[in-house]
Amino acid sequence: MSDSTIKDIFDHLRNMLIGSTFLALAVLLTKNGVDSSSVYHMILGFTSILGSFGLLAYNSVHGMKKLQERLSKPKAILISVIYYPIILEIIRVGWTTQVGL
Numbered sequence: 001m002s003d004s005t006i007k008d009i010f011d012h013l014r015n016m017l018i019g020s021t022f023l024a025l026a027v028l029l030t031k032n033g034v035d036s037s038s039v040y041h042m043i044l045g046f047t048s049i050l051g052s053f054g055l056l057a058y059n060s061v062h063g064m065k066k067l068q069e070r071l072s073k074p075k076a077i078l079i080s081v082i083y084y085p086i087i088l089e090i091i092r093v094g095w096t097t098q099v100g101l
Contacts (some may be wrong), residue, residue: 005070009079012063013087019059020091023052 024049033041065074 002070005067008063008066008070009083011061012066013083014054014058015063016087017090019052019056020087022055023049023091026052 006091011077018030026045029041033039033043033045064076064080067079
């Protein structure tokens with residue numbers, strides 16, 4: 001793999017981590033809004049959750065498109081099979097430690 005492909009993979013991973021952090025913060029904001037009965041925090045939290053899911057979805061599609069441009073389809077699928085469980089585990093650990101879900 002070329003240096004630019006490796007850079008794309010790590011850029012994608014970084015962006016997924018940032019997106020999952022935003023999602024965890026949005027869930028915390030929503031959870032605190034529900035606990036304190038603050039309508040403003042609940043609306044802001046739910047809007048942030050939707051935005052975070054949008055960012056994660058966009059980044060997933062964009063990252064896979066870039067991988068498929070740089071790699072053959074079997075290599076892109078292989079990297080995805082390895083890559084996405086790692087991303088999901090990182091999100092899960094972040095949620096359980098920060099949000100407590």
